[in-house]
Structure formats: C-alpha cells, structure tokens
Amino acid sequence: MSHDAPRSNFIRDLVEEDVATGRFGRPVTTRFPPEPNGYPHLGHVKSIVLNFGLARDFGGRCNLRFDDTNPVTEDMKYVEAMKADVRWLGYAPDAELYASDYFERLFEIAEGLVRDGKAYVDSQNEEQIREGRGTVTSAGTDSPYRGRSPEENLDLLRRMRAGEFPDGAHVLRAKIDMAHPNMVMRDPLLLRIRHAPHYRRGSEWCVYPLYDFAHGLSDAIEGITRSLCTLEFKDGRDIYEWLVREAGFERPPTQIEFARLELEYTVLSKRKLLRLVNEGHVSGWDDPRMPTIAGIRRRGVTPEALRNFAEAIGVARKPARTELATYEHYVRDDLNMRVPRRMAVLKPLKVVLTNYPEGQVEELEAPSYPHDVPLEGSRPVPFSRELWIERDDFMEEPPKKFFRLAPGREVRLRYAYFITCQEVVKDADGTVVELRCTYDPATRGGDAPDGRKVQGTIHWVSAARALDAEVRLYERLFSVLDPEDVPEGEDFTKHLNPDSLVVVRGAKVEPSLRDDPPGSRYQFERTGYFVSDAEDSRPDAPVFNRTVGLRDSWAKVKGS
Known part of the structure; x- marks a missing residue:
C-alpha cells in the first residue's frame, strides 16, 4: 500500500x-x-x-x-x-x-x-x-x-x-x-x-x-x-x-x-477555515468535511493514504491544482485493501419472504474480505423471514439495464438466496411500503444447483436482528472548483455546498457491528467506505461517517 x-x-x-x-x-x-x-x-x-x-x-x-x-x-x-x-x-x-x-x-x-x-x-x-x-x-x-x-x-x-x-x-x-x-x-x-x-x-x-x-x-x-x-x-x-x-x-x-497543494473544491487558507468554524458553517475543526487532518481522520482516512497521496502528487516548482478524484483514488485504494466488508441499508424497504418459516433465524456465513484482498476472515450474517433492502434496489416499472428487483423478477441476495418479487404493497398515498417475495431454499449461499443465472445481486439486512444507525453522508464542502479564487468583494462562503452533509436516520446495519470499537472502518457493500464516529457512536446507537463513495455503474447509466 x-x-x-x-x-x-x-x-x-x-x-x-x-x-x-x-x-x-x-x-x-x-x-x-x-x-x-x-x-x-x-x-x-x-x-x-x-x-x-x-x-x-x-x-x-x-x-x-x-x-x-x-x-x-x-x-x-x-x-x-x-x-x-x-x-x-x-x-x-x-x-x-x-x-x-x-x-x-x-x-x-x-x-x-x-x-x-x-x-x-x-x-x-x-x-x-x-x-x-x-x-x-x-x-x-x-x-x-x-x-x-x-x-x-x-x-x-x-x-x-x-x-x-x-x-x-x-x-x-x-x-x-x-x-x-x-x-x-x-x-x-x-x-x-x-x-x-x-x-x-x-x-x-x-x-x-x-x-x-x-x-x-x-x-x-x-x-x-x-x-x-x-x-x-x-x-x-x-x-x-x-x-x-x-x-x-x-x-x-x-x-x-x-508549489503548495491546491485541491479542487477545497479551501486551505487557515484564515478561511477559522471563519468556517467561528461562523458555524461546520461543527468544528474536526468536522469531517474540513480539510484539516483532524477532520480527515474523523472521516476515516488512514495516515497511510495521506502519505501515499502526498508522495504521489510530488513536489514541483510550478503551481498546479490537484483533482479531488486523485485524492479520493488514494483514499479508496488504501481502504480497499484493509477494511472488512459489511452490509448496511441506508433507505430501508421491507421484504417479507412468504414461504420462509415464521420466527426462524438462520446464520449464514459471509466472507469479511473479497478474494482479491490478501486478508482472511468471515462473519455470521443472520437471515430471517423479514428483511430490509435498499429502496433504490426496487423499481415497479424498471427501464432497460436495471437488473435489480422488480415485480416478477428474480435476484440474488448477497451470500444468501435467490428471491422473486410476487406482490407490491402500497400505502394510501401510493408509496411502496413492502414487497412480498418468495425465496428458493435450494440457492443457499447465492448459487442455483440447476445452473440458472440471475443478473442482479443486492445487499440486505435481517429485520429481526438489524441494528439501527445514523449515517452521515459527506460530500465536497464547496460547490465551485476553486473557492479560494472568488471575485473581489464576494464572500467565499456563498459557495458552500448545501448538500455537503446529509444525515440519514433509521439506517439498518448488520448486528456484528455492535461489538466493534468506535473508529472502526468498513466498506458497506455497494455503498461506500465508512467509519464509526469516534465521538458520537454508542454500542446500540452507532453513527457512521462516509469516508468516500464507490463508483455506481447504475448512476452512470442513469445520467447518460
């Protein structure tokens, strides 16, 4: 690394x-x-x-x-x-x-x-x-x-x-x-x-x-x-x-x-950073949106990633702005090889498996690291009749290239079973509140003995054992490429990104995270890299800060 x-x-x-x-x-x-x-x-x-x-x-x-x-x-x-x-x-x-x-x-x-x-x-x-x-x-x-x-x-x-x-x-x-x-x-x-x-x-x-x-x-x-x-x-x-x-x-x-470091969408003037703190635009010097080392640490970045980034951008005589994507690459590259995988559902939608025994909870085995990471380990993942999946993983009328769950469609639950959506339950406003599905018990572990294939794999959490969590989704603090370079007389704080922090309450995470100490880092599968907040997390009320996201192929398709 x-x-x-x-x-x-x-x-x-x-x-x-x-x-x-x-x-x-x-x-x-x-x-x-x-x-x-x-x-x-x-x-x-x-x-x-x-x-x-x-x-x-x-x-x-x-x-x-x-x-x-x-x-x-x-x-x-x-x-x-x-x-x-x-x-x-x-x-x-x-x-x-x-x-x-x-x-x-x-x-x-x-x-x-x-x-x-x-x-x-x-x-x-x-x-x-x-x-x-x-x-x-x-x-x-x-x-x-x-x-x-x-x-x-x-x-x-x-x-x-x-x-x-x-x-x-x-x-x-x-x-x-x-x-x-x-x-x-x-x-x-x-x-x-x-x-x-x-x-x-x-x-x-x-x-x-x-x-x-x-x-x-x-x-x-x-x-x-x-x-x-x-x-x-x-x-x-x-x-x-x-x-x-x-x-x-x-x-x-x-x-x-x-040449000093100049990073896109970032201010590195201590005078301006002090203003952000004193005027309450951020929660303090260690706010995970801040480019301070304290904020970066609280966001879950490792010292190795920062050192690798600093060595990679090198030392030059002439100024040059570094792309934010370059910084994020080194953060992601470092975390990919060191942090365990877990499943978390940020926007929960309930799935009821109508043919799964009521009251039964079984323990499935899931690897903690993917095959290309030279680390070993696994953890038990509870599976039950009622599950949580991501709301974005279901569409009632899916377009082409959407391979996730839809009425009548079969998908794979990661490390678990194939399921098929049979019925969509809505409330009085027409909002989908529950999916009734069936599972194929022969596909335990995520493969079908008859060799049939499914195109979509989605993550999930057992509703019976899920741990409620708060998730803080951090984005770039500024909405302009160079907030240091604003016209004379213009206040640089006018370019703060209103979506730099989105707080998600009621997220569902694997129960195995309950026993991990604050400051533990993870990859939430298909979602991004996260760290449990060392200051605000509690055993039964964890708080997770997003360090950096994953590339989302569907988001690219959707935007094309």
Missing part, C-alpha cells in the same frame, strides 16, 4: 548533492514550522511528508518547531492538535521547539544589527510606512528616522523592550535599500510593540519579532540545512538570506520554494 522508494524531485536532488559535497558540514536537518493559530490541514501533510521524509531517508533530523511570534492569534490547543496530527501521520520529531524560546537570542541579534548600523527604530505609523515603500514600478522613500544614530536606536530599542511605549509607537526596521526591486527588501520590519500576553511566555515580552525576522534566524539557530517553503515565501528569500548572513552564521541554511 505504501511506496517502496520515494519519488525523485528537484529538492531531493539538491539534498543528495548537499550530502555528496558536504555543503553544510552537518547532517541533513529539516523542520516542519507551523504557526499555532489553527489546525493543520491537507496542505500541511505535503510539507510534513517532505520534511520528515528527507530527514529519514538521508539519516538526518527533523524538528517540529512552532513559529509562535504573534501572541494575539496563537493558542496551546493548536500546538497540541499539531503534535497529535504529526504523531498520527507516523512521524516522531527529533526535537519539539518554539520560536518563542529564541526571543532573547533574537533580541540580541537585533541589538547587533542596530550597533552595526544595519537596523533602526522607525517612529512612523503603519500607514506612513506602507506609503513610503513605494510600488513595484517606483522606488520607496527613506523614513525621516532612518538617519538616527546607532546609540539613539539602541536606546529606543531597549526602551521598547522595557514597555515604555504603546503599541504602534515604534518599530525596528532593517536598513537595506528603499529602491530595492524586491519590495520585501525595502527596510523590512523586524520587531513590533504588542502589549499582549503570550500563551507560553506570559507577559515577559511586549516586543515581538515579525515572521520574516524570526523564521530564518530560528532555522539558523537550529542548524537547519535546507529551509523548505511554499512559493508564497519566494519574495522573502532575499531577507532570509540577508538576515542569516548579517547575523554571522557560518554555512547558514538556504531557502527552497515548492
């Missing part, structure tokens, strides 16, 4: 060259550096697999480092969620680190830049700084405070650290070039005042590093070799390299960018 060898890509080629030449003079060292301001999602899986995989394959190290430099948005619950998700994916970090532990070191580096005339305290407000940067076609203008002496800057910086000034009164900026073609290099901000308690450091600090300042220097402090980032950080590579060089690190890390 997993790939024997990692796929080659341009990053792996560079790391191979680093090892061969001894470029960094230390083992391959990577990091997964999330900001703890939300739950990790499918896009993070690609980064996790890449960073941990390179460290594993080249005998190196991979750190889990939390880039926690914004006290307003970060929370320990997000830290714990990320730690749990990395472990669930099958990786053990070589170290658990925090950018907030480097605040003292980063401040010392800031002081060094000020003393060397490489940074200054700017007292302009945010709008003035933004206007002074210029545009992509015109140079910026120097801040009126750019000429402050190192001594004055150092005094102001230390007073900022001591808490003498309110938020926004001053910022520390690098002194580089206000006409630089890369606007990121036009005296970027390094430190800002923010009187807010930090979830780990409390009220020790009131000046906090900006991401561009903390990120590269944290990498350098940890001895990272290659800093792997997605393409939106490409413009930040210049400041990354400037800072690690000016701070005096020998053989500092270098940044490499790769």
Whole structure:
C-alpha cells in the first residue's frame, strides 16, 4: 500500500548533492514550522511528508518547531492538535521547539544589527510606512528616522523592550535599500510593540519579532540545512538570506520554494477555515468535511493514504491544482485493501419472504474480505423471514439495464438466496411500503444447483436482528472548483455546498457491528467506505461517517 522508494524531485536532488559535497558540514536537518493559530490541514501533510521524509531517508533530523511570534492569534490547543496530527501521520520529531524560546537570542541579534548600523527604530505609523515603500514600478522613500544614530536606536530599542511605549509607537526596521526591486527588501520590519500576553511566555515580552525576522534566524539557530517553503515565501528569500548572513552564521541554511497543494473544491487558507468554524458553517475543526487532518481522520482516512497521496502528487516548482478524484483514488485504494466488508441499508424497504418459516433465524456465513484482498476472515450474517433492502434496489416499472428487483423478477441476495418479487404493497398515498417475495431454499449461499443465472445481486439486512444507525453522508464542502479564487468583494462562503452533509436516520446495519470499537472502518457493500464516529457512536446507537463513495455503474447509466 505504501511506496517502496520515494519519488525523485528537484529538492531531493539538491539534498543528495548537499550530502555528496558536504555543503553544510552537518547532517541533513529539516523542520516542519507551523504557526499555532489553527489546525493543520491537507496542505500541511505535503510539507510534513517532505520534511520528515528527507530527514529519514538521508539519516538526518527533523524538528517540529512552532513559529509562535504573534501572541494575539496563537493558542496551546493548536500546538497540541499539531503534535497529535504529526504523531498520527507516523512521524516522531527529533526535537519539539518554539520560536518563542529564541526571543532573547533574537533580541540580541537585533541589538547587533542596530550597533552595526544595519537596523533602526522607525517612529512612523503603519500607514506612513506602507506609503513610503513605494510600488513595484517606483522606488520607496527613506523614513525621516532612518538617519538616527546607532546609540539613539539602541536606546529606543531597549526602551521598547522595557514597555515604555504603546503599541504602534515604534518599530525596528532593517536598513537595506528603499529602491530595492524586491519590495520585501525595502527596510523590512523586524520587531513590533504588542502589549499582549503570550500563551507560553506570559507577559515577559511586549516586543515581538515579525515572521520574516524570526523564521530564518530560528532555522539558523537550529542548524537547519535546507529551509523548505511554499512559493508564497519566494519574495522573502532575499531577507532570509540577508538576515542569516548579517547575523554571522557560518554555512547558514538556504531557502527552497515548492508549489503548495491546491485541491479542487477545497479551501486551505487557515484564515478561511477559522471563519468556517467561528461562523458555524461546520461543527468544528474536526468536522469531517474540513480539510484539516483532524477532520480527515474523523472521516476515516488512514495516515497511510495521506502519505501515499502526498508522495504521489510530488513536489514541483510550478503551481498546479490537484483533482479531488486523485485524492479520493488514494483514499479508496488504501481502504480497499484493509477494511472488512459489511452490509448496511441506508433507505430501508421491507421484504417479507412468504414461504420462509415464521420466527426462524438462520446464520449464514459471509466472507469479511473479497478474494482479491490478501486478508482472511468471515462473519455470521443472520437471515430471517423479514428483511430490509435498499429502496433504490426496487423499481415497479424498471427501464432497460436495471437488473435489480422488480415485480416478477428474480435476484440474488448477497451470500444468501435467490428471491422473486410476487406482490407490491402500497400505502394510501401510493408509496411502496413492502414487497412480498418468495425465496428458493435450494440457492443457499447465492448459487442455483440447476445452473440458472440471475443478473442482479443486492445487499440486505435481517429485520429481526438489524441494528439501527445514523449515517452521515459527506460530500465536497464547496460547490465551485476553486473557492479560494472568488471575485473581489464576494464572500467565499456563498459557495458552500448545501448538500455537503446529509444525515440519514433509521439506517439498518448488520448486528456484528455492535461489538466493534468506535473508529472502526468498513466498506458497506455497494455503498461506500465508512467509519464509526469516534465521538458520537454508542454500542446500540452507532453513527457512521462516509469516508468516500464507490463508483455506481447504475448512476452512470442513469445520467447518460
């Protein structure tokens, strides 16, 4: 189910060259550096697999480092969620680190830049700084405070650290070039005042590093070799390299960018995912419709499937949207080879076998896995006079190519008998409420000794022993191909799919499922892959989440 060898890509080629030449003079060292301001999602899986995989394959190290430099948005619950998700994916970090532990070191580096005339305290407000940067076609203008002496800057910086000034009164900026073609290099901000308690450091600090300042220097402090980032950080590579060089690190890390994951019908912006949670569009970060690892796990996807998917889509320099069908293929391919088969009826229609003895229940034997799966096992399936079948498996006036049950037609009950529909019972509204059928006792096990064949096989559950269940049918959360790319001013939540969750109550499942622990995965035959919900299921009231559906040949015929 997993790939024997990692796929080659341009990053792996560079790391191979680093090892061969001894470029960094230390083992391959990577990091997964999330900001703890939300739950990790499918896009993070690609980064996790890449960073941990390179460290594993080249005998190196991979750190889990939390880039926690914004006290307003970060929370320990997000830290714990990320730690749990990395472990669930099958990786053990070589170290658990925090950018907030480097605040003292980063401040010392800031002081060094000020003393060397490489940074200054700017007292302009945010709008003035933004206007002074210029545009992509015109140079910026120097801040009126750019000429402050190192001594004055150092005094102001230390007073900022001591808490003498309110938020926004001053910022520390690098002194580089206000006409630089890369606007990121036009005296970027390094430190800002923010009187807010930090979830780990409390009220020790009131000046906090900006991401561009903390990120590269944290990498350098940890001895990272290659800093792997997605393409939106490409413009930040210049400041990354400037800072690690000016701070005096020998053989500092270098940044490499790769295309982030873009998946059809999915948003992977943490800001947008947070909106979905806060505004109640979903039940939480672990809603099975969410592309978060927590939601994906609750939906029944395995870590192996996610790793296989991430390795299969590969690492590229150019952006490309991945088809949702590709993701679902890897989920389905993984589950097909590992989960047992069971029968479940989602929209029950009663069948009464008029020639079957009343009160009798017999135990039939059914394989737990199909012949093409290298796993063994079987389970007893109770059979009785009254059964449940899928309402969609019966049509009173069937069209061509419909081979399921119809008046006068014989079909096979999976693992059981041939039955023939003799009578259709309707209520006052004309709705079919019951089918009266006969069974052929000579066809036990699903084959006829006289060699006659039937074209249709349907699944069923004994009405006498069925377990009532709630089934949650999940579909794509959005109805448009790229919900990240909506016209300016348009709310992306307007494109939520109203049918992303359909709750089916009163479904009927095999009684064998009663004894299975929450979180058990199955293929419900002819229906799809499902998992018992670990939070909401109870022994006598199970809840099943659909992980991914099966291909339905009749649905294709119907739509043609």
